[in-house]
Amino acid sequence: MSGKLLRVGTAYIPVTNVEQSSEWYINKLGAGLSYKDEDKAILNLANQSFFLVKSDENQTLNFIDVHGKERFSMTFEVNGVESLEALYKDLIANGVRVGEFENREHAGRNFVFNDLNGNKFDVWSELSPQFKEKYLEGK
Structure with missing residues (x-):
């Protein structure tokens, strides 16, 4: 290729x-x-x-995993746990439906939120190293 x-x-x-x-x-x-x-x-x-x-109604990005749990198809990233907690508070203050903080056995923490149509999105407290290097370091 x-x-x-x-x-x-x-x-x-x-x-x-x-x-x-x-x-x-x-x-x-x-x-x-x-x-x-x-x-x-x-x-x-x-x-x-x-x-x-x-x-049409009831169309979402979500899917059901092998264990029968509804999952999100997209994860957003923020720069650190403090940013994650600040976003969480902002979303709640804006009336967005959010889940609890999660520890998924990897670096950082996560939570899930839903849009108006029930599309689930994940937020992770860790930026990818490539994104950090390209867009944040040295600025």
Whole structure:
């Protein structure tokens, strides 16, 4: 293979109401709006482009694992436990449904939150070393 995948450019998130969902992501998570029509919105969040796509009811990114537990399909990263705890408090203050802090037997801590449509997202207290090196160190 002569080429290689360099990054994830866009993630697609199913939503039932594009207007309400785009406002939720903007107001609750600080996303920036690039484009919106009745069927989709393009948001910028966490150095990523997200398409909110109008979908039927009960469509989510979530999946059921082999043990019957509903899982998230995406993890966001913050820079340390203090940042994780601050985000947790901000989300609660903004009325976002969040889970408990978790220790998953690896470095750092996590929690899960849900958007308006029940899409689950994970947040981890540790930034990937490549991201730290490229975007944070030396600045």
